[in-house]
Amino acid sequence: xxxINIITLFIVFAIxxxxxxxxxxxxxxxxxxxxxxxRKTGEPLEQEISEGSRLYFMEMxxxxxxxxxxxxxxxxxxxxxMMFAGQYKFILDKGNFAVQDTVDIEIKKGENxxxxxxxxxxxxxxxxxIKNGRTITATFKIEQVTSNNVRRISLxxxxxxxxxxxxxxxRSNIDVNGPVNSFDNFTLTIDLDANANVLKEGESxxxxxxxxxxxxxxxxxxxxxxLIKL
Amino acid sequence: MKLISxxxxxxxFALLIQLFAVSCKKSDAxxxxxxxxxxxxxxxxxxxEVSNKAVVTxxxxxxxxxxxxxxxxxxxxxxxxxxxxxxxxxxxxxxxSLSSYRYELKVVNNKGVLSTGVxxxxxxxxxxxxxxxxxxxxxxxxxxxLFFKNSLAQSVKVxxxxxxxxxxxxxxxxxxxxxxxxxxxxxxxxxxxHYTQLEDEGINYTNMAPTNFSKNNGFAxxxxxxxxxxxxxxxxxxxxxxxxxxxxxxxxxxxxALMMAAHxxxxxxTPALYQFMQTNLDLTGLVVENIINKWPTEAAAYDxxxxxxxxxxxxxxxxxxxxxxxxxxxxWTMFDxxxxxxxxxxxxxxxxxxxxxxxxxxxxTLNMPVGSSVFGFGLNQIGDHLNKMTNRNNGGFVxxxxxxxxxxxxxxxxxxxQQRKGIASEVKPGKVYVALSLSDGDNIQFxxxxxxxxxxxxxxxxxxxxxxxxxxxxxxxxxxxLEFYYKNATKNEELTAGPSGFQFIYGDYYKESGKYDEWIxxxxxxxxxxxxxxxxxxxxxxxxxxxxxxxxGIELALDGEMGQTANAPASHKFNGTTVRIDQGTHCWTEGxxxxxxxxxxxxxxxxxxxxxxxxxxxYGYENGKVVMFERLLRELKRAEQEMPNTFEFMLxxxxxxxxxxxxxxxxxx
Numbered sequence: 001x002x003x004i005n006i007i008t009l010f011i012v013f014a015i016x017x018x019x020x021x022x023x024x025x026x027x028x029x030x031x032x033x034x035x036x037x038x039r040k041t042g043e044p045l046e047q048e049i050s051e052g053s054r055l056y057f058m059e060m061x062x063x064x065x066x067x068x069x070x071x072x073x074x075x076x077x078x079x080x081x082m083m084f085a086g087q088y089k090f091i092l093d094k095g096n097f098a099v100q101d102t103v104d105i106e107i108k109k110g111e112n113x114x115x116x117x118x119x120x121x122x123x124x125x126x127x128x129x130i131k132n133g134r135t136i137t138a139t140f141k142i143e144q145v146t147s148n149n150v151r152r153i154s155l156x157x158x159x160x161x162x163x164x165x166x167x168x169x170x171r172s173n174i175d176v177n178g179p180v181n182s183f184d185n186f187t188l189t190i191d192l193d194a195n196a197n198v199l200k201e202g203e204s205x206x207x208x209x210x211x212x213x214x215x216x217x218x219x220x221x222x223x224x225x226x227l228i229k230l
Numbered sequence: 231m232k233l234i235s236x237x238x239x240x241x242x243f244a245l246l247i248q249l250f251a252v253s254c255k256k257s258d259a260x261x262x263x264x265x266x267x268x269x270x271x272x273x274x275x276x277x278x279e280v281s282n283k284a285v286v287t288x289x290x291x292x293x294x295x296x297x298x299x300x301x302x303x304x305x306x307x308x309x310x311x312x313x314x315x316x317x318x319x320x321x322x323x324x325x326x327s328l329s330s331y332r333y334e335l336k337v338v339n340n341k342g343v344l345s346t347g348v349x350x351x352x353x354x355x356x357x358x359x360x361x362x363x364x365x366x367x368x369x370x371x372x373x374x375x376l377f378f379k380n381s382l383a384q385s386v387k388v389x390x391x392x393x394x395x396x397x398x399x400x401x402x403x404x405x406x407x408x409x410x411x412x413x414x415x416x417x418x419x420x421x422x423x424h425y426t427q428l429e430d431e432g433i434n435y436t437n438m439a440p441t442n443f444s445k446n447n448g449f450a451x452x453x454x455x456x457x458x459x460x461x462x463x464x465x466x467x468x469x470x471x472x473x474x475x476x477x478x479x480x481x482x483x484x485x486x487a488l489m490m491a492a493h494x495x496x497x498x499x500t501p502a503l504y505q506f507m508q509t510n511l512d513l514t515g516l517v518v519e520n521i522i523n524k525w526p527t528e529a530a531a532y533d534x535x536x537x538x539x540x541x542x543x544x545x546x547x548x549x550x551x552x553x554x555x556x557x558x559x560x561x562w563t564m565f566d567x568x569x570x571x572x573x574x575x576x577x578x579x580x581x582x583x584x585x586x587x588x589x590x591x592x593x594x595t596l597n598m599p600v601g602s603s604v605f606g607f608g609l610n611q612i613g614d615h616l617n618k619m620t621n622r623n624n625g626g627f628v629x630x631x632x633x634x635x636x637x638x639x640x641x642x643x644x645x646x647x648q649q650r651k652g653i654a655s656e657v658k659p660g661k662v663y664v665a666l667s668l669s670d671g672d673n674i675q676f677x678x679x680x681x682x683x684x685x686x687x688x689x690x691x692x693x694x695x696x697x698x699x700x701x702x703x704x705x706x707x708x709x710x711x712l713e714f715y716y717k718n719a720t721k722n723e724e725l726t727a728g729p730s731g732f733q734f735i736y737g738d739y740y741k742e743s744g745k746y747d748e749w750i751x752x753x754x755x756x757x758x759x760x761x762x763x764x765x766x767x768x769x770x771x772x773x774x775x776x777x778x779x780x781x782x783g784i785e786l787a788l789d790g791e792m793g794q795t796a797n798a799p800a801s802h803k804f805n806g807t808t809v810r811i812d813q814g815t816h817c818w819t820e821g822x823x824x825x826x827x828x829x830x831x832x833x834x835x836x837x838x839x840x841x842x843x844x845x846x847x848x849y850g851y852e853n854g855k856v857v858m859f860e861r862l863l864r865e866l867k868r869a870e871q872e873m874p875n876t877f878e879f880m881l882x883x884x885x886x887x888x889x890x891x892x893x894x895x896x897x898x899x
Contacts, residue, residue, distance in 0.1 A: 101833030
């Protein structure tokens with residue numbers, strides 16, 4: 001009886017393995033990961049996780065392949081572990097960088113790393129965010145890198161490090177709607193007393209400077225986040 | 231329990247095997263790391279020429295396993311190994327005849343592996359290739375018959391009116407039109423450049439002594455010299471409006487006075503200038519007519535003019551000529567040509583319903599043929615938009631507000647010109663091929679003023695290939711001026727038509743005349759004998775643009791509607807003869823060229839072709855000083871530092887030839 005049970009169990013296990021293999025096509029066999037970096041500085045290009053830049057791609061070899069996308073994280077990195085080896089077209093045309101021409105890439109089985117060097121639409125330079133009394137003050141400069149003028153500059157605040165134009169409790173904006181000079185100093189402030197109901201004293205919050213250009217599809221360009229205890 | 235335990239051991243064993251298999255599979259594949267771009271290369275490479283040495287500087291790569299930098303002089307293959315942190319190397323420039331020098335920088339990592347490398351370039355000349363110009367003299371018969379012409383005079387009398395009142399200067403210009411109608415005897419100096427232009431052409435002239443009154447001594451000298459040519463004085467309403475000191479009280483008064491002066495050999499003056507004449511000049515024999523209250527309304531004034539002059543005004547020239555809101559500070563200079571040619575004059579705003587009705591009547595009455603020219607500039611805030619009205623009535627713009635001494639230069643015989651055709655270069659993916667053009671040459675006052683100064687005084691001209699827009703009509707209007715550009719062009723300049731060919735038109739509005747195809751055929755002839763292979767076209771639908779490409783016989787049509795080319799069908803981008811490229815960014819100030827170049831990313835799949843439009847009076851000048859090429863060179867160098875060995879510069883026609891060859895070879899465009 002004991003022998004029968006063992007044999008039965010082995011058969012069931014074997015069938016389950018065999019069955020799985022037979023019932024499905026091959027699963028994802030490739031990982032595609034990497035980073036979007038600033039062509040000039042070599043630094044990762046800061047992004048926003050929600051409604052931010054995306055990496056669009058099409059797997060070739062199918063009729064009318066659908067356009068898929070993967071999120072680019074706040075630090076400019078991306079990773080998709082559920083890809084299939086094959087020929088792909090990658091499209092970076094709706095981000096906070098100059099539009100790239102479509103890139104043909106062969107994704108091989110296993111890990112595939114790609115660094116996309118891009119030209120950011122704007123660079124936030126010499127940024128500093130400090131708490132001074134009951135005011136958060138951000139000072140910075142903007143380098144307008146391309147022909148797209150600046151629509152708006154902003155300071156965002158949120159308890160999560162993914163603070164951005166989409167993830168914020170408080171924001172302070174200046175509508176620029178024109179070209180900027182790299183020598184100009186900009187200042188944005190958040191009045192803590194006026195926002196005391198959402199920015200609680202004694203709590204820590206992330207602050208981040210963002211700037212958006214006037215291109216229709218353009219996402220914000222950001223400075224690194226700063227954590228400040230109120 | 232024992233059974234379960236036994237089964238569990240077995241299951242555990244099987245799972246371990248499976249995990250092992252999976253992990254083996256993963257490590258077999260490894261990381262496909264060949265996809266990385268230039269992230270392990272040096273950055274911000276710069277090459278400067280210092281004391282006949284090429285000094286290469288850079289920023290070390292940010293990767294942590296770099297060991298040293300290998301730099302090779304690609305001219306003679308000498309190599310230097312430079313330790314990290316040094317970020318500088320020097321090479322002797324042994325062959326000084328080259329127009330550019332290339333240096334390859336490779337990063338060596340700790341394992342001795344070399345990076346792909348970056349090529350840094352030192353430019354003495356930014357052209358990808360330089361080709362010789364050909365003899366510009368053409369045997370073709372130049373175009374003719376559209377513009378006023380007169381004859382050369384035996385001697386030229388020069389009157390300096392620079393210190394005269396504005397209101398007197400415009401009167402002098404109108405008088406010059408009558409004086410020069412048959413022979414180009416008089417020449418007015420309203421800026422120093424006008425002397426320069428006489429001297430550049432080697433023309434002998436006599437400076438006429440000014441009078442010694444308290445003001446208007448140039449005008450008074452002109453009057454005294456040529457008084458016998460005039461039979462009348464017309465007093466018009468040119469005094470400033472009390473409610474708007476920048477505008478005359480009656481905006482039509484000057485236009486009507488010009489027409490009357492042209493037809494009656496009269497001198498148009500304001501009451502104040504008339505008073506000056508009465509006090510200081512001998513007016514014996516001159517009839518005086520005051521037209522200040524001659525007509526009850528503006529419409530009545532133009533009705534009168536149409537009734538009086540419609541049959542005697544020029545059939546092919548009409549003038550949008552009035553006193554603009556800067557008439558007291560920057561008076562126009564083109565009025566001599568207005569008067570000499572007896573063109574109909576108006577000063578009306580096409581956006582104003584009443585003015586528009588008057589314009590409709592003028593154009594319907596005059597019924598001008600295809601190829602007719604509208605001189606002057608529009609009254610509307612966007613003066614160019616006068617095209618919206620005039621193009622429908624067969625009128626193409628020849629903007630000319632500050633064109634001076636037109637009646638002097640029109641005395642030179644018409645002349646045709648020729649230029650070499652575009653030459654194709656090899657193009658490849660990863661590169662951006664760029665042509666630049668200086669704007670506004672369709673406007674003949676730019677040809678005579680700003681572009682002339684850039685050609686004459688910009689010491690950096692010739693170091694960057696550029697298209698120079700010019701007016702093809704100069705072959706009849708002012709052949710000496712067009713010849714000046716041909717005579718002085720370097721290998722790095724292509725003379726081209728501006729928007730939109732031999733006249734400035736909006737394609738869609740000219741189409742409404744029903745004579746667009748006729749205009750295109752005429753345009754082809756004028757461009758051919760001007761020697762132009764490149765032209766721009768603004769405000770034209772895809773199909774109207776295609777008609778222009780098909781009929782104008784040019785190599786390159788630059789599309790002024792941003793982004794339209796990208797969405798056009800292939801047959802509208804290249805028709806077998808003419809290539810179409812977006813006219814591109816209009817650059818106003820320093821930084822704009824750099825920003826435009828940074829806006830384009832090289833592609834690993836295809837070469838990219840681009841055109842940039844440099845606004846002559848903005849990009850080319852700073853505080854009245856010519857800075858066009860000095861500024862441009864700084865910008866190109868900055869772009870080269872940031873994206874080394876990426877941008878290749880060529881003349882518009884060479885860009886067209888290269889693109890044509892690329893398309894014919896099956897390339898994606």
